[in-house]
Amino acid sequence: MVLEKHLASNITDTSKEELFAIGSKQNLLDSTNDYNVIVRDLINNELVIKMKDYIQHGNTTCYQHCVNVSYYSYIISKRLKLDYLSAARAGLLHDFFLYDWHNLNEKVPLFKMHGFTHPQKALDNAKKHFELNEKEEDIILKHMWPLTAKLPKYKESLIIILVDKVCCISEFFKEKKWFRLLFGLNYNPNDFIRKNKGETD
Ligand SMILES: [Fe+2]
């Protein structure tokens, strides 16, 4: 039902821009890509794009981080025949808190620090601007588990919890040659484009 709704809207995408999840060569802005169909309204939304203004880990923006988490959660959920629509959409919004957490004065009680509070802020923002189902709400709210105590209710929530942590580690270490060699990462779209043009490092 949800997929039909997204398939019915904005089928034509003339964008020539490119967007890649870390380690992937799939252009997620390609309108023929199934993932693009599911998240097109979100990925092109100006508030979601605003996440590009904030750094999440290393030099990865919040937007790119959310794309990474969303895309791999979508792939895994689809393989496991789970609700990949909710995984993809909630993944894109799981860190939709819209502020620079590095600049916070964290002289606040432990449980009021960003790590504990941002899932609720992301959920509040997401509910304000988009229609979410119960599973998407659970995914966003519980994605920091076990830091936040409430247990995730759905398998898709567990997938996002794991993928978020793996993406976080990858984003921290992606500049390290040993890490790229270890995982065969061709994560950087610019590297990918350069190599396609026959240019080398
Ligand atoms: Fe988060």
Ligand SMILES: [Fe+2]
């Ligand atoms: Fe995250």
